[in-house]
Amino acid sequence: MATADATALSSPRHGAVRRGLGAIFTRPGFRPGLVLFSLPLLGILLGALVLAPAGMDGAIRLTAPSWAHPFGTDNLGRDLFAHVLRGGRVSLAIGIAVAVLSTAIGLVLGLLAGFIRVVDAVLMRIMDGIMAIPGILLAIALMSVAGAGLVNVIVAITIADVPRVVRLVRAMVLSLREQTFVDAARIAGNRTGRIVFRHLLPMTLGPLAVQATFICTSAIITEAYLSFIGAGTPPDMPSWGNIIAENRIYFRGAPWSVLIPGCFIAATVLGINLMGDALRDALDPRVAKAI
Amino acid sequence: MTALQESTNVLEVENLGIAFGSSESRLSVVEDLTFAVRSGELLALVGESGCGKSVTALAIMGLLPRPQASTPAGRIVFEGQDITTLDEAAMQDLRGRRIAMIFQEPMTALNPVMRIGRQIEEVLLRHRVVERGEARPRALELLRQVRIADPERRLRQYPHELSGGMRQRVMIAMALACDPVLLLADEPTTALDVTVQAQIMELIADLQRRRGTSVVLITHDLGIVAETADRVIVMYAGRVVETASVRTVLEAPRHPYTQGLIASVPRLGRNRRGSGAPLADIPGSVPPPGKRGRGCVFRQRCAWAIDACAERQPQLDPFGEGHRVACLRAHETVSS
Numbered sequence: 001m002a003t004a005d006a007t008a009l010s011s012p013r014h015g016a017v018r019r020g021l022g023a024i025f026t027r028p029g030f031r032p033g034l035v036l037f038s039l040p041l042l043g044i045l046l047g048a049l050v051l052a053p054a055g056m057d058g059a060i061r062l063t064a065p066s067w068a069h070p071f072g073t074d075n076l077g078r079d080l081f082a083h084v085l086r087g088g089r090v091s092l093a094i095g096i097a098v099a100v101l102s103t104a105i106g107l108v109l110g111l112l113a114g115f116i117r118v119v120d121a122v123l124m125r126i127m128d129g130i131m132a133i134p135g136i137l138l139a140i141a142l143m144s145v146a147g148a149g150l151v152n153v154i155v156a157i158t159i160a161d162v163p164r165v166v167r168l169v170r171a172m173v174l175s176l177r178e179q180t181f182v183d184a185a186r187i188a189g190n191r192t193g194r195i196v197f198r199h200l201l202p203m204t205l206g207p208l209a210v211q212a213t214f215i216c217t218s219a220i221i222t223e224a225y226l227s228f229i230g231a232g233t234p235p236d237m238p239s240w241g242n243i244i245a246e247n248r249i250y251f252r253g254a255p256w257s258v259l260i261p262g263c264f265i266a267a268t269v270l271g272i273n274l275m276g277d278a279l280r281d282a283l284d285p286r287v288a289k290a291i
Numbered sequence: 292m293t294a295l296q297e298s299t300n301v302l303e304v305e306n307l308g309i310a311f312g313s314s315e316s317r318l319s320v321v322e323d324l325t326f327a328v329r330s331g332e333l334l335a336l337v338g339e340s341g342c343g344k345s346v347t348a349l350a351i352m353g354l355l356p357r358p359q360a361s362t363p364a365g366r367i368v369f370e371g372q373d374i375t376t377l378d379e380a381a382m383q384d385l386r387g388r389r390i391a392m393i394f395q396e397p398m399t400a401l402n403p404v405m406r407i408g409r410q411i412e413e414v415l416l417r418h419r420v421v422e423r424g425e426a427r428p429r430a431l432e433l434l435r436q437v438r439i440a441d442p443e444r445r446l447r448q449y450p451h452e453l454s455g456g457m458r459q460r461v462m463i464a465m466a467l468a469c470d471p472v473l474l475l476a477d478e479p480t481t482a483l484d485v486t487v488q489a490q491i492m493e494l495i496a497d498l499q500r501r502r503g504t505s506v507v508l509i510t511h512d513l514g515i516v517a518e519t520a521d522r523v524i525v526m527y528a529g530r531v532v533e534t535a536s537v538r539t540v541l542e543a544p545r546h547p548y549t550q551g552l553i554a555s556v557p558r559l560g561r562n563r564r565g566s567g568a569p570l571a572d573i574p575g576s577v578p579p580p581g582k583r584g585r586g587c588v589f590r591q592r593c594a595w596a597i598d599a600c601a602e603r604q605p606q607l608d609p610f611g612e613g614h615r616v617a618c619l620r621a622h623e624t625v626s627s
Contacts, residue, residue, distance in 0.1 A: 179399055180394055180396055180399040180400040181399060181400050181401055181402045181403070183354065183394070183400075184392075184394065184400040184401070184462070184465075185402070185413075186354055186386065187352055187354065187386050187387060187391070187392045188386065188387035188391075188413070188414045188417060188465065189383045189384065189385070189386040189387030189388055189414075189417050189418060190383070190387075190413070190417060191383055194417075198413070199402050199405070202404055202405075203402075203403075203404055
C-alpha cells in the first residue's frame, strides 16, 4: 500500500495521458480511420523522401495503370504515382497549417470575446461579416487578390475558417464562465487570468481538437476546389487539387488520372475525421471512463 | 480561546444594501442589513428563497455579478477592515485564505476535468500555504480531515467519479485548506440525501468547534439550524426580521414570519396526537424586489398585520437578552 501510494503521488499526470491515449485506441472508428489515413500518409512520405519529381515523356501520354506506372500517366506523360504522392505533401501541409493557424488564432480571439464585453461586441460583428460570405468564395476572392502560391492558399483558407473556431471557443467560454466551479475558483482567490488558462482553456481543448481535425480536412478539400478552378497552388507545385484539375478534360479516356488523386483526398479526409471523433471521445474523461 | 477573542466580531455587516439593475430601474434586493458574526460561532442565516441570503454571501465575498449589481451600500467589516473598499487584488488575497465559501451544488462547484488532488493543491499553492512539493501530502491530509473514504484514491479521481456527499467533503477540504477565519456555507446540504446531510453538517460543526472557524450557515432548513447553530438571523425580503440565540428562536419566536417558518416544519407524530391538522404554511410568497413598498415587508402575509404596519418598516428593536425583533406587535405575538 505504501509503495502504491508513493507511485501514485509522484506521477499524477502521466496516468491521465496514458489513459487518454489508451482510450483513443478502443474507440470505434479510430482503427479504420488510422488505416485509411495511413495509406495516403505512407504514400506522401514515400513521395517526399524517395521519389524523384515525375519527368515528362511524350511517348507514354495517358497510359493506363501498369507495373511500370502503377497509377498510369497523365497528358504530359508524367508518372502519376510519383506525381500524386508528391502532390499529397502540399495538400496535407495546407490542411495541417490551416488547422493549426486557425485554431490558435481562433482560440485567442474566442477567449478574449468570451471574457471582454467590448472585444466581444466588435470582434463578433467582424466574424459575422466573414461568415456571411461562403468560405470558398471568400478564399477565391482572397486568392485572386493575392495571387497563386502556397502561403497565400494557407492564409486565404485560414481567414475563412477562423470565425468557426472563434464562435466555438466563445460559446464554450460563455457557458463555462457561468458554471459554479468558476465561482468556486474565484472564491478560492484565483485571478481571472489563471481561471481562464487553468480552468477554462483546458476544457475548450477537447472540442477544439476535434474542430481542428475537421478544419484540416475541409482545408484539404478547399485547396482542391481552389486548385481545380485555377486559384490554388501554382501548376509547378503539384497538389491533389491541381492534378485533378489538369486531368479533368481527359477523364473519359484516362479516368484513373482523376479518380486516383480523388481517392487519396477521400481516404485522407475520412481517415482524419474518424480519428477526430475518436479523439473527442478519448479527451472527455466521462466517455473515456465508460469504455 | 481567550475571553477577549471570544467577544470579538470576525465580520460586521452594517446597513448593507444591495441593488440590481440600471439607475432607471433599480431593484433593491437587500436593504439595511446589519449583523455581526462572532469569533468561533456558527451563525445561521435563515429565510425562504429570494430573501437575499445568497446575495449577501456573494457581497461579503466581493463577487456580486457585474454589471447587474451596483456597488453595495453600507459597510462590510472583516477583521477590522472595511472590505467593500478593497481593490480586486486585495480581495483575491482574502478569498480562499481568510474567507472561504462552500456551495449548494457540489456537483457543479468542482472543475469536471481536473483531478480532485490538483484542485485542492491549487488553493494551497495559490495562497502559498505550502511549497510545491508539500502540496500533495497536505491535500491528502485535508481529505483525511474531512473523513472521506479512501483519500489516496480520491486525489487521483475526477469529480464525476465521486458521490454528492464526497464532493461536498472535497469542497469543505478545499475551503479549509488555508485555515480561513470565516466560512460561508450557502445551503451546503440542500442537494444531498438526508443521511448524508446529517454527516456533512456534523463535519462542518465539528471542524468549526475544533478549529475555531466562524461559520455563516445559509439555509432554509430549521432542522439543521436546531442541531448546529449558535445564533440565528431570520431574513425576510432582504431584511433581518428577527435575531436571537437558536433556543430563543425555536422556542419563543416573536416575529410572525419566524413563527410561520417553525410551524411549517413537519413533525413526526403530530397527527398521532390527534390534532389531524394539515401542515401549516405561510400564505403567499416573498414579494419580489420593487414591489415591497413602504411599511413592513411581511404585512401582506401576516395574520397580525394592522394599519400601522403599512406605514413604516419596523425597526429591529431589542426584545430580550440578545433577542431583536422587527415587528410592531412583537409584545403581543406570543405563540400559544
